[in-house]
Amino acid sequence: MRPPGPTIRTIPDGDDRERLVCGDCGFVVYENPKVIVGAICTWDDRYLLVKRAIEPRLGFWTMPVGYMELGETTEQGAAREVWEEARSRVEIDGLLSIYSIPEISQVHMIYRARMLTPDHAAGAESLDVALLRWDEIPWDHLAYPNVRWSLEYEREMKGQTGFAPRGRPER
Amino acid sequence: MRPPGPTIRTIPDGDDRERLVCGDCGFVVYENPKVIVGAICTWDDRYLLVKRAIEPRLGFWTMPVGYMELGETTEQGAAREVWEEARSRVEIDGLLSIYSIPEISQVHMIYRARMLTPDHAAGAESLDVALLRWDEIPWDHLAYPNVRWSLEYEREMKGQTGFAPRGRPER
Numbered sequence A, B: 001m002r003p004p005g006p007t008i009r010t011i012p013d014g015d016d017r018e019r020l021v022c023g024d025c026g027f028v029v030y031e032n033p034k035v036i037v038g039a040i041c042t043w044d045d046r047y048l049l050v051k052r053a054i055e056p057r058l059g060f061w062t063m064p065v066g067y068m069e070l071g072e073t074t075e076q077g078a079a080r081e082v083w084e085e086a087r088s089r090v091e092i093d094g095l096l097s098i099y100s101i102p103e104i105s106q107v108h109m110i111y112r113a114r115m116l117t118p119d120h121a122a123g124a125e126s127l128d129v130a131l132l133r134w135d136e137i138p139w140d141h142l143a144y145p146n147v148r149w150s151l152e153y154e155r156e157m158k159g160q161t162g163f164a165p166r167g168r169p170e171r
């Protein structure tokens, strides 16, 4: 027996790509790439990181980051994620990095943000949160390579404005 | 009678936002913001524009632009749209603009691109295509304000690299 919901992969009439279609009700799912927004947040020379409370990479550290939602700008989404995961209010201050990950159809947009106060606390999706000096960052326990890339670019661009966002390093 | 497919707006178990759910098969639609990619393409001092063959804004001019698809980077998506709509091969060369349109949950990412040859032709979604000098651009018949904004920023940044992408002008 087929599971319920859109499970049939076919090219709908008038389309030019395969989509998922429901065999029961005919609903067509238009899957699109997803936008992930986040921010490297700083207070003086310290960086705001959260320890993930959910899979994947549970227990590893990252900048606050998550799926962009409907009805917000990318900057609003990044600030919302910072609030949800690290309970910090920030001012978004430039786009640091854009990482396309075509293998999983994601576009990550990581901003630079200035904390308005040093206050922070773990949100529901975080086991822990910390405001760390550069040499206190748990480099061997970061959730993803792009956490390191974005931290390094933030540090490199400190005090500068008007720079181009950086992508994945060439491999 | 309810139409088929996901039409019931409710908060699924374990979620914190309303989603569209199908009353027949229970399928939950996770709607996310969509990414639109495009490019301002130039050959010497001329700009590549297409006349839209589809609604909305049928008959108006725009840079090649459209929905990012699964399995591609933003740059690949922009180059694909240029090929599909204007039959031109380009090299993507920096991100010009990012426009969040929260009212319709879209993120537009417009690149700067260099045409590899002056060849071009109307694709299936274009009524016409043209390689125009600045003063030949049909300013009163552009499809959207961001066509003008991106053209102006391309011109302003001519010969420069490493600049920050620009958003919507402040209003």
Ligand SMILES: [Zn+2]
Pocket (backbone or CB within 6 Å): A004, A005, A006, A022, A023, A024, A025, A026, A027, B005, B022, B024, B025, B027
């Ligand atoms: Zn169904």
Ligand SMILES: [Zn+2]
Pocket (backbone or CB within 6 Å): A005, A022, A024, A025, A027, B004, B005, B006, B022, B023, B024, B025, B026, B027
């Ligand atoms: Zn259904």
